[in-house]
Amino acid sequence: MSTALDTRPTPDAAPQDPGTGPAGLSGGAALRTVVGMELRQRLRSRGWYVLLGLFFLLVGAVTLGALGLRALSAGEMTGMTAADQEAALRTAGQWMFDGVLMFALTLALLVAPALAANAISGDRAGGTLAITQVTLLSTWQLMAGKWLAAWIASAAFVAAALPWLVVAAVVGRVPPLYVLVGILMILVEFAVVTGIGVAVSAIAGRTLFAVVVTYLLVAALTIGSVVALVLSMQFTSMTVQASQPEHAYPEENLSEEEAASMSDDDWAAYYAEQQRQFPQAYDNIADRCVGPVLDQEVPDGRRVAWLVAPNPFVVVADASPWIVRPGGSSAGSAPEAGPLNWLSAVYRQAQRDPRASVECLDGELRGIDPNVMPTREETWPMWPLGLAMQGALTAGLLWWGHRRLDTPAGQLAAGTRVA
């Protein structure tokens, strides 16, 4: 009937015979297909690999550079024993491990929202969302696939950092459990952030809006939680009665002429000798209580300590075991290994009864060392609470996103087209 039909390469049109319809779609096949499409569609770009390569090089440069500097300075210190040098290197390795872990987490927190928030709104803008929605794919399968793909993409940053994490862990003799927990926890945090991103992407009509909202939510978790804790502690102070602690120093047994003729080095040597002779006078512990016992306002974080729990950095830090180094200056199981332990301890400080750290409470000299961190035993772990709060937020957003995305659609967001 027309020339177009006659010139068809395959005039056989039999393949279009309408069938009875295919069988059901299994969950595994659905996930694999969505993840495969998503990874190929969004990540099959040179820019992505350049970014990963840069991340690998940057982390490597920081790791090697810091270790090299540390080794150099350790070698220059002639007074150092071999044991001291090893301890210094070990501390450096521990710091590098914590640093690389937190750097990977930071970068993933920056990249994951953009990746995830594009997942569904990007398809909506490209017109491909509706096409997948008329298949047998369920809305939950679609969201799960997008989530998994975004998580895999952000986990690539951990993979890129992994060689350096291993180097740092070996140098720092970081316990295997600590390494395992650290990597596991940042992968869990990636799941939270990408889950939020995918959910917001399903809720929001526009890609840009989804990206901005996801960044705001991540900022609320990371920065907002800390700000909330600091601010709220101003309003939850308690009143204690205490007098003024005072430090007593031994008298400087020097004449004016002697003092005037001493060089800086002389002074350093003098104080070193003083500290050796009178160790109690030069510690940070108060030596006497003076003045009247008065009302004092001290911050009390016990009721608001949970505010900081959903912070991704706090969750990772707080879940990491505390490493107690032999020969540490502080008593008990207080941590002093790396930044993660320190971060955990600082935030757990908010859980303590403020009276525990008030010197000269009721005018009584108690001999409290202000540098001593809270022990694990006297505080409660914050990370399970943090995970629960993050999980509740993510689950709530995903549920909302599912409601928005599910078809046949009951309601449409203002200005959105389902096709």
Add this chain to the structure above:
Amino acid sequence: MTTTALPAPGGITAHGLARSFGAVHAVRDVSLTAPAGSVTALVGPNGSGKTTLMLILATLLRPDRGSVCVAGVDAMTDPAAARARLGWMPDTLGVWEALTCRDILTSLGRLYGMRAADAAARAREQLAWVGLEEFADRPARVLSRGQQQRLSLARATVHRPAVLMLDEPANGLDPTSRLRLRDDVRAMAAQGTAVLVSSHVLSELEEMADRAVFVNAGATVAVKDLTGSDDAAGERPYRIAGPDPSRLPELVRALEARGVPLEAGPERHRPGVVVRLRGEDAAAALLADLVAAGVPVSRLAPEGSRLENAYLDLALDGGARPQPIEGDRA
């Protein structure tokens, strides 16, 4: 064949559909059938609710009222079963730009529940069918608009749907691609697929459609069969012209003398006048009469397509037909 109470188990049956977005009643009352083995055109002006209706039929949008039955399955209560039986090509083509044509077809086949090997074989088959084999492993972004549209058709039919819905399929296509599309659609209908095509390019719909459903302001206003011969009693416009444009007044006088009302005058590149006649017999009689009276006639042919006339008769966009002229009585 009909074991259920449903009138058309192979096609689409929709009853009393309504859907509003806030205060906007996009679809107020639409009922239509698209029987298996034929091509049904969905015709209406812009904003008449065609796309909303297509979205409801494609199970993407829930109607406020009404029912949709796709290939014997109630699409409201069992959307998954309906989706397995329907193919949908939206007006926005929606191409995964970084994926290859093969990837797209294979993945979609998988999403329709095919096994990996079956999906791969089906993708090959579909690529051959739409003539995109040489682009099989190239990203879809390199395709031209016509090729993307063909890929989209292959995608919409990857699961051998019993019902195929095409929303403005010929948008932006060159004439060759449009002819191909028409042939593809006709071929599928010939094999028993129920095809529903929405468009406002009427000439193209006329080429491929067996039936037309007219919608306006969110409601079905008419259904017209396009397969049969012209309705003998039906009036339709004819354009009559002589070889010499300067002798038009003579023709006009001859027509007026015979009581044939004029409907439109000459237009650019379209000489002569338009009159309304009842069927082919009336046209033949008028021609014989004019020739016998010595009025030179070089052309007497139906004006516009049947679909176009039906569309204009319904005054769908609220406007009237081109106003009759008083004739050139100079």
